[in-house]
Amino acid sequence: MHHICGQIRHTTTQYVHMQEKSLINRHIAGQISVASKFYHAITLTGPRQSGKTTLVRNYFPELPYVNFEDIPTRMEAMNDIKAFIRRFPKGLIIDEAHNYPDIFSAIQVEIDEDIFNRKKERLFIVTGSSNFSLLEKVTQSMAGRTAVLSLLPLSLKELGQQVKNVSTDTLILNGGYPAIWANDIQRTMLFSDYYSTYVERDAHQVVNLKEINAFHHFIRLCAGRIGSEFNASALSSETGATTRTINNWLNILGASYIVYLLPPYHENIGKRLTKTPKLYFYDTGLAAYLLGIANENQLQTHPLRGSLFENFVINEMLKERYNHGLDNNFCFYRDKSHREVDVIQVNGLSLNAYEIKSSMTYKPDFFNNINYFKSLLNEKIVRTAVIYDGENENHNPEYALYNFRNFSLE
16 A cells, blocks of 8 residues: 655645534645645545545545446446546546546556656546455556555544543444534434445445345454454354355455454564454444444443453554554564553564553553563563553653553654
8 A cells, every 4th residue: 555654744734524513624634735746646545434525525626526426427437438537637536436447547547648748737536435446446557656545534633622521432432433523413323324324235235145144243243353363263153154255254344444453463582472363443433333332331331341442542543644644553462371462563673562451540560461572572662551541641651651532653
């Protein structure tokens, strides 16, 4: 994935209107600003309803907008793709571009012509919510010609003062989809609509109809395994599907930005390490909905509250990376003795180690696993921190303690 790398600060403040109720500053706007100066195209991926279209339409109001979910628009493009593109002398925004994959090679031809003629009068913005099909086409046709950025749902930093007095349980249950925070809509209704409109629709396009019920069961089983190692064999037993089918379904959920896997740390350090990745959801609100958690009282006593809190914090880390145009560089440590560090951040040859605790009360043993990990790789470890739900903090880089709302990777 060709993210714009480097610690580029936000050169532009981008505000996105949300139903006139509030203005949300999307932190990825700085990366989009930089990309638009250096590239002829920008590819913006991310979950459905994460705010991609709103962001680019507000940021580039001068560019025409087309949506390839609209069948007449798509048919018009398919009829004569070159003529279609050349109708837009300044370029255009193409939403849900994966619905017409040939658009990428057509844009590549136009960009190459502009590069040959030393022109940069056109800018193509391509958005889509199907990670695999979109990025596959980008890799094939537009490698080196487009910046690739990912927009996840809203982060705590983007929500800012709006969530200052919002409880931790409400943050977990709401997740980050902009519609939750922009509208006074019932949370359960929104996630129900999201699931039936997007997850089911996308699944029906690629999942065998005979297996669709097992697939829905699989998604809910995944929600029950947040923060656990992904075991395709166990899920095969519970759903009746083959392990190959289970892995295909996992790919579908990954492509739709529903779930992701955190890989294990695997450097040879003389210990028997797990080789199985852990499973997380891109949005804890959707995960809680799939678990049937309807309100804060139910979450407080739910056996997976700690796992959902861990998932929420890791999502915040991912959002911070992506909003800076950087790739996911996280993994976790677990050995056969079940010693575990929740997040290892790999920065070249150096490492940061983070433990996540849902407790509001600090306990000295929070650092036990980090200390063990340091004893193995002390010379490589630059920063360690425990991230929890309590108020007391200590910002010593060797034994830092942060409330999750105040933690930053930098």
